[in-house]
Amino acid sequence: MRIGVIPARYGSTRFPGKPLALxxxxxxxxxxxxxxxxSKAFDAVYIATDDIQIEQVANDFGxxxxxxxxxxxxxxxxxxxxIQRLKLQKKISAPSVIVNIQGDEPLCPPELFRxxxxxxxxxxxxICTPISLIENEEEFLNPNVVKVVINNDNKAxxxxxxxxxxxxxxxxxxxxxxxxxxxxxSPEVLEFFANSSPSSLxxxxxxxxxxxxxxxxxxLCFETDYTSxxxxxxxxxxxxxxxxxxxx
Numbered sequence: 001m002r003i004g005v006i007p008a009r010y011g012s013t014r015f016p017g018k019p020l021a022l023x024x025x026x027x028x029x030x031x032x033x034x035x036x037x038x039s040k041a042f043d044a045v046y047i048a049t050d051d052i053q054i055e056q057v058a059n060d061f062g063x064x065x066x067x068x069x070x071x072x073x074x075x076x077x078x079x080x081x082x083i084q085r086l087k088l089q090k091k092i093s094a095p096s097v098i099v100n101i102q103g104d105e106p107l108c109p110p111e112l113f114r115x116x117x118x119x120x121x122x123x124x125x126x127i128c129t130p131i132s133l134i135e136n137e138e139e140f141l142n143p144n145v146v147k148v149v150i151n152n153d154n155k156a157x158x159x160x161x162x163x164x165x166x167x168x169x170x171x172x173x174x175x176x177x178x179x180x181x182x183x184x185x186s187p188e189v190l191e192f193f194a195n196s197s198p199s200s201l202x203x204x205x206x207x208x209x210x211x212x213x214x215x216x217x218x219x220l221c222f223e224t225d226y227t228s229x230x231x232x233x234x235x236x237x238x239x240x241x242x243x244x245x246x247x248x
Contacts, residue, residue: 001043001044001092001093001094001095001096002041002042002043002044002095002096002097002099002117003042003043003044003045003046003083003086003092003095003097003098003099004036004041004042004044004045004046004099004101004113005045005046005047005048005066005078005079005082005083005098005099005100005101006029006032006033006036006045006046006047006048006101006102006103007048007049007068007075007076007078007079007082007100007101007103008029008047008048008049008051008054008058008103009049009050009051009070009072009075009078010049010050010051010053010054011050011051011070014232014233015231015232015233015234017053018103018104018231019049019054019103019104020053020054020057021231021234021237022237023106023237023240023241023244024241024244024245027057027061028103028104028106028231029047029054029057029058029063029103030057030058030061030063031106031107032101032102032103032105032106032108033045033047033058033061033063034061035106035108035109035110035113036101036110036113038110039110039111039112039113039114040110040114041099041110041113041114041116041117041118042099042113042117044064044091044092045063045064045101046063046064046065046066046082046086047063047064047065047066047103048065048066048068048078048079048081048082049065049066049067049068050067050068050069050070050072050078052067055067066081066082066085066086067085068081068082068085069081073198074208075100075102075208076100076183076185076190076193076194076208077193077194079098079100079190080190080191080193080194081194083095083098083187083190094187095187096121096187097117097120097121097184097185097186098184098185098186098187098190099113099116099117099182099183099184099185100181100182100183100184100185101113101182102180102181102182102230104230104231104232105180105181105182105228105229105230105231106229106231106240107226107229107240107243107244108180108182108226108228109226112130112180112182112224112226113182115130115222115224116128116129116130116182116184116222117184119184119220119222120184120220123220125184125186125218125220126185126186126188126189126217126218126219126220127183127184127185127186127189127209127212127217127218127219127220128183128184128219128220128221128222129156129179129180129181129182129183129184129209129219129220129221129222130179130180130182130221130222130223130224130226131148131150131177131178131179131180131221131222131223131224132177132178132180132223132224132225132226132227132228133175133176133177133178133223133227134147134176134177134178135227136170136172137170139178140163140170140176141163143161143162144161144230144232145161145178146159146160146161146178146179146181146207147159147160147161147162147163147164147176147177147178147179148160148177148178148179148221149164149165149177150177150221154220154221154222155218155219155220155221156209156213156219156220156221158210158213159179159205159207159209159210159213160205160207161205161206161207163176164176177221177223178228179209179221180224180226180228181230183209189212189217192212192215192217193208193211193212196211196215198211199211199214199215200214201213201214202214229243
């Protein structure tokens with residue numbers, strides 16, 4: 001059973017209420033949910049939230065919602081909590097893959113979800129995640145753009161908010177990759193994450209995937225053409241609207 005979960009909390013430090021932010025008149029979380037459903041990559045898709053407002057809006061556009069505690073530390077913890085509650089309610093059986101879907105990537109195309117699930121299944125992964133080429137120096141230096149370096153088997157060596165790998169000046173001819181924050185997990189890996197403490201590297205970089213790397217788990221990366229347009233702060237809304245409708 002393939003399960004997609006979209007964690008959506010209200011209390012973002014930089015952008016409170018971000019999942020409900022309107023993009024061309026429609027809540028951001030609705031764009032993500034609809035793209036996920038259109039992918040047909042999942043047997044079931046749920047929005048996992050700690051907020052009644054988000055629950056109500058999601059119900060209004062027909063989403064399945066799971067309420068989770070407000071005290072959870074990360075999106076992955078919220079995904080795990082949702083899965084546990086759904087099992088208790090007997091709404092799902094044992095999943096074969098669980099996908100953590102970023103609620104602040106409203107332009108994420110349906111085919112990326114299909115590619116993620118198929119890559120995970122074909123490679124018998126522990127964790128699988130997409131990456132794409134960094135296009136310019138601004139992205140390379142932006143701490144909100146998470147960089148990743150990979151080995152010859154396309155497995156992650158490290159993720160960082162810093163520009164890695166280091167070089168003097170930005171050379172457009174060199175391949176550098178950014179991480180797109182979608183994760184496909186085996187149930188066992190998700191269970192380990194939820195029952196372990198944040199690691200030292202995770203705390204330093206504020207990147208939860210480093211917990212798994214630091215504990216020796218393998219994260220398979222695959223390249224996609226999707227360049228990622230995440231909404232990190234309110235001014236990013238106009239950037240997304242401009243892509244959806246260049247005349248706005």
